[in-house]
Structure formats: C-alpha cells, structure tokens
Amino acid sequence: GAVVSQHPSRVICKSGTSVKIECRSLDFQATTMFWYRQFPKKSLMLMATSNEGSKATYEQGVEKDKFLINHASLTLSTLTVTSAHPEDSSFYICSARDRWGIGGELFFGEGSRLTVL
Amino acid sequence: AQSVTQLDSHVSVSEGTPVLLRCNYSSSYSPSLFWYVQHPNKGLQLLLKYTSAATLVKGINGFEAEFKKSETSFHLTKPSAHMSDAAEYFCVVPNFGNEKLTFGTGTRLTIIP
Numbered sequence: 135g136a137v138v139s140q141h142p143s144r145v146i147c148k149s150g151t152s153v154k155i156e157c158r159s160l161d162f163q164a165t166t167m168f169w170y171r172q173f174p175k176k177s178l179m180l181m182a183t184s185n186e187g188s189k190a191t192y193e194q195g196v197e198k199d200k201f202l203i204n205h206a207s208l209t210l211s212t213l214t215v216t217s218a219h220p221e222d223s224s225f226y227i228c229s230a231r232d233r234w235g236i237g238g239e240l241f242f243g244e245g246s247r248l249t250v251l
Numbered sequence: 252a253q254s255v256t257q258l259d260s261h262v263s264v265s266e267g268t269p270v271l272l273r274c275n276y277s278s279s280y281s282p283s284l285f286w287y288v289q290h291p292n293k294g295l296q297l298l299l300k301y302t303s304a305a306t307l308v309k310g311i312n313g314f315e316a317e318f319k320k321s322e323t324s325f326h327l328t329k330p331s332a333h334m335s336d337a338a339e340y341f342c343v344v345p346n347f348g349n350e351k352l353t354f355g356t357g358t359r360l361t362i363i364p
Contacts, residue, residue: 177354244294
C-alpha cells in the first residue's frame, strides 16, 4: 500500500530555535498534502493544506509565519516551526493523497513528536 | 457543515467480547464517512469507509460499520476483541470533494486480558 514517511519521528529543541519536519510520499505523487496537529488525548486539528508549487492554505487561527510550509515537489512537503516555544510542543501528522489513485484515500504519516524545552 | 460526534471518549472491553464504538454524524447531504485507528505514537490507518454504496461496510482486522441514515449513525463494531485492538479510534467525515477531513474527538479502546 501507499506509504507516507515523516522525519524526524521525534525531535527535542530549545526554545527560540526552528525545527523542520519532512513528509514524503514514498511510492506515489501527491499534489496536495495536509498537516495536522494533535494535542495530548485530543483529536487532530487541520493546520494547513500544502499545495505543490504554490502557497499553502492555512486554517483559521494558524499562524502562517510560525508554521512555514513548503511543497517543492510532488513527493515532499516540509513544515518548519519557527522560533519554537514550549506551547508548540505537539504531535504533528501529515497526510497525502495519490494524485492518480482511485477512491481518494488519504494516507497518513506516522507523525513527528516535537518537544520544545 | 459536516461534523461527527463520538459518544464515548473511552471504552473498555474484555478480550474476546464484542466491541461497539459509537459515532453520530451531522451533514446537509449524504456524506462519506471513515473510521481510522491510531496506535500509540503512530500515524493513522484507515479501517473502513462508507461512500454511499452498501450501508454495511467491512474493514480490516474484522471491524465493520453500518451507516444508518434514520439514526445519523455510523457505529464501529467487532464481534470479538483482540489485545492488538487497543488503540484510539477516530470517526471522520470529509468535506465535499473528500479533501479536508473533520475528525471526531476519538475513542480510546482498552482491552482487558
């Protein structure tokens, strides 16, 4: 089946630094990827839609300058948390859809746990 | 706007007994509906999906769900729980076009040995 890979799976950083999380579709092309944030014992919240070759579309309340998204190719989207603070600590999950797939299933990465000290 | 409500935040069942995870939906049209499972510190895996074909949908790992329009429900069931079923389960509704997903608040399933 289709695989979406996220890297790193865990990252710890100091407050004020920036962290980049990668989301790759390993065996399919994805014109659109989605970034979610999951708080402890909570549901997933859609942060933004990443569009290949164009600007990301952010959900209401999500800071564009804080969470930079780049979708430079059909298999890679990156989320950069800039000037991270402890409140940015969370589990970030990406998902992608095979542009040529039938059925439109979204495939999810295994998530990246960010801890900001 | 579409939404889903998961009625139980936590369900505990004994191994070998039936599982019932409840989900109600709200939609202005007949929606697609999904159930996803998330094991600890893992991403989400699609269990099954309803897309207006058969109302009884069979998924992976012995799970199934029945779409009931009269009750606006899409409950997830399994006849016999296994220890490996312990996880978080999300009922999900996509918006029109199946692009953005709206997640329920999740139900944590605990299996008692």
